[in-house]
Amino acid sequence: MMKYLLTLLFALAVKGCVGQNANISNRYFPESFLFGAATAAYQIEGGWNEDGKGESMWDRFVHDNPSRVADRQSGDVACDSYHKWREDIQLLKELGVKLYRFSIAWTRIMPDGTPAVINQAGIDYYKNFIQELRANDIEPLVTLYHWDLPQHLLELGGWLNVQTADYFAEYARVVFENLGPYVKLWATVNEPKTTCMNGHGWGTHAPGLKLIGDGVYQCAYVQLLAHAKAWRVYDEEFRASQGGKISLVLDCTWAEPASDSALDAEAAERDLQFNLGWYANPVYRGNWPQEMIDRIANRSSLEGYPFSRLPEFTPEQIDLVNGTFDYFGLNMYTASLVQWQDDSPISIPDYSLDKNTNNYVSPDWPKSVSDWLTSYPSGMRKLLNWVNNKYHPSEIFVTENGWSDNGQLDDQGRLTYLQSYLSNMLDAILEDGINVVGYTTWSFMDNFEWHLGYTEKFGILQVDFNSPNRTRTFKSSGKWYQRLATTRCLLDQCVD
Ligand code: PNW
Numbered sequence: 001m002m003k004y005l006l007t008l009l010f011a012l013a014v015k016g017c018v019g020q021n022a023n024i025s026n027r028y029f030p031e032s033f034l035f036g037a038a039t040a041a042y043q044i045e046g047g048w049n050e051d052g053k054g055e056s057m058w059d060r061f062v063h064d065n066p067s068r069v070a071d072r073q074s075g076d077v078a079c080d081s082y083h084k085w086r087e088d089i090q091l092l093k094e095l096g097v098k099l100y101r102f103s104i105a106w107t108r109i110m111p112d113g114t115p116a117v118i119n120q121a122g123i124d125y126y127k128n129f130i131q132e133l134r135a136n137d138i139e140p141l142v143t144l145y146h147w148d149l150p151q152h153l154l155e156l157g158g159w160l161n162v163q164t165a166d167y168f169a170e171y172a173r174v175v176f177e178n179l180g181p182y183v184k185l186w187a188t189v190n191e192p193k194t195t196c197m198n199g200h201g202w203g204t205h206a207p208g209l210k211l212i213g214d215g216v217y218q219c220a221y222v223q224l225l226a227h228a229k230a231w232r233v234y235d236e237e238f239r240a241s242q243g244g245k246i247s248l249v250l251d252c253t254w255a256e257p258a259s260d261s262a263l264d265a266e267a268a269e270r271d272l273q274f275n276l277g278w279y280a281n282p283v284y285r286g287n288w289p290q291e292m293i294d295r296i297a298n299r300s301s302l303e304g305y306p307f308s309r310l311p312e313f314t315p316e317q318i319d320l321v322n323g324t325f326d327y328f329g330l331n332m333y334t335a336s337l338v339q340w341q342d343d344s345p346i347s348i349p350d351y352s353l354d355k356n357t358n359n360y361v362s363p364d365w366p367k368s369v370s371d372w373l374t375s376y377p378s379g380m381r382k383l384l385n386w387v388n389n390k391y392h393p394s395e396i397f398v399t400e401n402g403w404s405d406n407g408q409l410d411d412q413g414r415l416t417y418l419q420s421y422l423s424n425m426l427d428a429i430l431e432d433g434i435n436v437v438g439y440t441t442w443s444f445m446d447n448f449e450w451h452l453g454y455t456e457k458f459g460i461l462q463v464d465f466n467s468p469n470r471t472r473t474f475k476s477s478g479k480w481y482q483r484l485a486t487t488r489c490l491l492d493q494c495v496d
Contacts, residue, residue: 024423026495027430028488034438035485036099038400040146042075043447047082051121054111056148061206071453078448079463080470085129091472093136096485100138101399101440103146106171113150115170123178130182141185144172147195154207160218165225172230176238186246187329188230192223192279194251201351204451213349214309221311224282224321231324249329249399252276254379255338263340267357271338272386274355284391286322287313296354302346309349328393331400335379336361369456370404377420384428395437398425402442407457414477419490445472
């Protein structure tokens, strides 16, 4: 009897049916699965004006007016990774990851963003960095643009000027020429939606523009052209000799219908189209989502515009953008409940009125210290299914996913979050047959969290920003992730 009970208990424990692990998958990740971690240049590097680096729009944004950042801090020093990069690579190695996603600062390669000056010191920095990663058996996933536009290009109009797309393609060419031989995975632009919304709609991020009715659409248009031109440069000039993969990285909040009603389902679908479809549809299917085209044209006309506030792609541009992907890069953090609502009367042009859904979060979902981030783990599996059904990518990388807190070493909230999201991702792989091939958690270490400064922390390693050494220390989640990366198992034990 006793033996039977013990066997039963053991079986339950192995199945993960005990305590807080109730819904965590006890199956192994595929052997080929790449576990990794992610960062971005402005958030970790520091060295903001060293060795010929030019000024980016984030440098200017925070220096001009420190009150734009919650703690009046900047990325001038950040994690000091510009100097501590060898130590970072050793920590990545210790973490056991096989993939590191980081970004290149455009202004280190081209100080003012134009081909007029190419800064060899910047090229050398990244070349050394990438070669050292490779020497440690870590695959680089290199993002060309993670929000740090050269200030000079901002002054030319930034992401509202279509010519910025040509400058971006030129920058990409220089990077491929110099670093392409050592890189197999590229991302062009990180989260165009968040830069367009935060930087050009609400004005909380650089360049601080509040153009929620039109600037956000122009910004999306130019960033998509930039992505596509850079992709074509790679495809036509470098793919044959370098043999890498290149795509863009899109972020999306899962939209859960607030009820079983058909109207809420319609609103949730529209919400996804206005968030992810906005950027994915032109690249994976050929144009803006039809619903966006129709709704924005209709409201624009009622507002008195002779054309739509959503820029129209020419047939040539549709061909340019369509098909510019090799994988789907998805950043996924959170979810909202979405409710249908009546269209609002015509007033000031606004993206939110164009989309017209009522979004809120459930009080049952654990909240992080961030006002936008709550935990709804099954949103991960649902979103992966949505992406797969809509766009049929041959491969998906989850390029960001993570949780914010106050930076404590014993970060059980983050650990639980990561475990439950990864479990849903694993279900999507093993139960739903979705080809997620890699995951880079946000973030490798605490860093400069944009307009929130150092008030919120996303790292699985802690960084002591009070110490000139910027001492890095593994958190509980880091130790847990280290075990996961080595065992491919989310629990203490897994079964085949
Ligand atoms: C990402 N959302 O932005 C960025 O790529 C990182 O640089 C940043 O540090 C990280 O997330 C944490 O904020 C996002 O509202 C901002 O779903 C907002 C959302 C998603 C991603």
